[in-house]
Amino acid sequence: MLTQRQGHRLDDWINEVRASDLQPLRSFAEGLLIDHDAVVAGLTLPYSNGPAEGVINKIKLLKRQMYGRAGLALLRKRILLASARNGALPRKSWQSPWSDTPAWPRPGRT
Template identity: 65%
Template sequence: MPEPNRRSPRTRPPQYRRTPVDPYRDHLRRRLADEPGVAVTRLLAEIREQGYPGSATLLVRYLTQGRADPAHTPPSPRRLVAWLMSRPEDLPDHRRRHRNDRVACCPQMTVLAVRIGAFATLLTGRRGETLDAWITTVRDDDLPALHAFVAGLENDHDAVVAGLTLPSSNGPMEGANTKTKLIKRQMYGRAGFSLLRQRILLS
């Protein structure tokens, strides 16, 4: 008899949609921290004075889910990585605040966010000449995972510098190669080389 499904410790936290309560989350957090037993009706009155348009039921559900307490709804590693890899100004206000809270609570995370931002500037600004300085800085940090990334960069140092400096790339060639492989997979077992050649030329 198969064993019943058991919740894995790696199960991701629930993914909640944005609600009208989100803009008032910081206020709710402060109030719950200052007065843990505060009545929901009082919280409802306070946020309605600030413009909250939703219902009491929605607020109760929001509080019950623990969404006013960041410790109860930690972001998944994948989501946190996505926040770190995004420009802070491109994130919605509530996500940017959540990102900043998570980054500020850990010294390693603070340093990691700074290093990622510096590398993004290096990448988008085509500043390959500053790569060595960035690598030297990262080596002094207590970030083993980033050290592995740096080791990969150093293994192909000249190509990485060229990619971060020159405006040209092998992107078009890689695209043509991928397209050719796709056509080959579509034709597998159906035709010979002459038809494959014709399709590649026509595409």
């Protein structure tokens, strides 16, 4: 059901779990019913927030590493540099990851 995107089988699985003697699993299945539509969508659709969670995790790691070392400006530069290295955050080709100003004049400006 999880690896083959078969969210339509969730109701059958919940009914099987309800009939079982495993109380913790029954409690888990009842919790899934609270947001049933979202759980079925998560089991069915190919979309994932994994890339966003990865970027958030990297930012938190950099924040912990920078604690007490410098201000927000340096933290921001490190986050932008890390994202530029692995392509985690989209940038325009003229934006510099190290500053707020473009590396050269923006297209259409002199």
